[in-house]
Amino acid sequence: MSFYKKAYLNGKIVPIEEAGVLVSSPTFRYGAAVFEGLGAYWNASQNKKYVLSLEEHCWRLLESMKMIRFEHSYTIETLKSSVLELLKAENYEEDVHILQSAFLEGEGGMTAKSPTGLAVIARGRTRSSGFEDGFSCKISSWTRITDNSMPPRVKCVANYQNGRLAQLEASTDGYDYAILLNQRGKVAEGPGACVMVIRNGTCITPPVTGDILESITRKCLITILEKEMNIPVVEREVDRTELYIADEVLLCGTLYEVTPVVEIDRLPVRDRKPGEITRALQQRYLALARGEDKAYPEWRTEV
Ligand code: PMP
Helix, strand or coil: CCCCCEEEECCEEEEHHHCCCCCCCHHHHHCCEEEEEEEEEEECCCCEEEEECHHHHHHHHHHHHHHCCCCCCCCHHHHHHHHHHHHHHHCCCCCEEEEEEEEECCCCCCCCCCCEEEEEEEEECCCCCHHHHCEEEEEEEEECCCCCCCCCCCCEHHHHHHHHHHHHHHHHCCCCEEEEECCCCCEEECCCCEEEEEECCEEEECCCCCCCCCCHHHHHHHHHHHHHCCCCEEECCCCHHHHHCCCEEEEEECCCEEEEEEEECCEECCCCCCCHHHHHHHHHHHHHHHCCCCCCHHHEEEC
16 A cells, blocks of 8 residues: 555656656666655635645756756746646645655666656645654754765755664654754754744744755745744854753744754753744744635645
């Protein structure tokens, strides 16, 4: 039994069993694939489904392909319609997590640049109890990969071995989630989410030059914090010990949305309860994603 039923593969909707990758391909041999994780939100009262930040995700996929030197002829329109075509074929009436990948097919070697395939899959999403209760995080003993060796800005599947090691360590040691420091010893990000800290009414978050993925959720939240909640946001390096004394800490990303962090290295964040700003941000973000709040219509693409 697969969680996935169908796939968009190179212009066609096919049963998931038919959407394989050859073991001889550069994707299989070298991890020569880039991807996007997107969210679609079901609004039951409107009977509508919206993809959040579709255009931004498709641009980021194009940028990942550029940085990793894939040759292809995909346009932003093709990338957008690949997601929408699959969602129309699947017909989910729930929140959905989508995976869109561009990958090297064929039998090329390490330096192959094409042919570049395009695949999209989607499944209903579940939320962990951490979404409500908050995560306990461990500062990883693994260091975040860095821009001049394995750039985190490129959303390449091979990069995720770094986060995988960190998450395996955190889970084995009894924590919910890992947070990695970069090579300068400053807070970078989690295996699949960025980090935000609230101190004295200000939100502080590591800069895009801090060995992080340029998160689309982070960008949306900065807008909500500044424009809707009147909370200043500062993008600067963050020390590990600032997490220990923060008023609130949260993780953000397409999958984790806005997830409170209530404990770090077994030290409580304040009273070990999700903070007020984090809660308000969670509600605001979900209301916008579902189109219950009609502000920022450009963030939502109706399926
Ligand atoms: N960092 C990493 C390493 C990620 O994989 C993700 C998820 N894509 C994020 C941050 C959050 O990015 P986004 O908000 O664009 O989903």
